[in-house]
Amino acid sequence: DGGITQSPKYLFRKEGQNVTLSCEQNLNHDAMYWYRQDPGQGLRLIYYSQIVNDFQKGDIAEGYSVSREKKESFPLTVTSAQKNPTAFYLCASRNSMSPDTQYFGPGTRLTVL
């Protein structure tokens, strides 16, 4: 069963704690992305990675960190430096072959108390 998985679906953390969100894909896609969505807002790009061991900052990278040690995995860490971490986090992957489109995982809803 191919696809993108994110875990957990819901996550609660206390303010000041770091938390890591999981994203795994078995689609053999090269590129992976992390987005953040706030209520009534579009998706904003946090980080993206086009190949293993390489990643670039998106539009709102401050307070976040990522790694890409394996092609299938692109975990996102929300650090205590992120001032407003409560949001819906979406991971996506892209097949660089045609059609050149991004597909999304089910998302993780993070609430910081």
Add this chain to the structure above:
Amino acid sequence: QKEVEQNSGPLSVPEGAIASLNCTYSDRGSQSFFWYRQYSGKSPELIMFIYSNGDKEDGRFTAQLNKASQYVSLLIRDSQPSDSATYLCAVKGGSGGSNYKLTFGKGTLLTVNP
């Protein structure tokens, strides 16, 4: 800064009518255009993509692109209550090395009334 603008809605149409969703973009060099549907609490799912000027049809959905006017639209024919969702317009390519990134609009909420 690239911008993608959508009317936030809500857009309300009766069942069986045509729903028309619009999107404008600021970067004239943008190359690829995507429409995603997002149900409440769920992740976006790709409906259509379009690269060339003109119309592209897929079932009840038609995407229209006019690069001269920097305008892309999505028409949904024979709208059904199950089409009620937020529709996100996304744009790729253009200036600033953005060939690998999508810029999203805030989305238009569509409600189809039975």
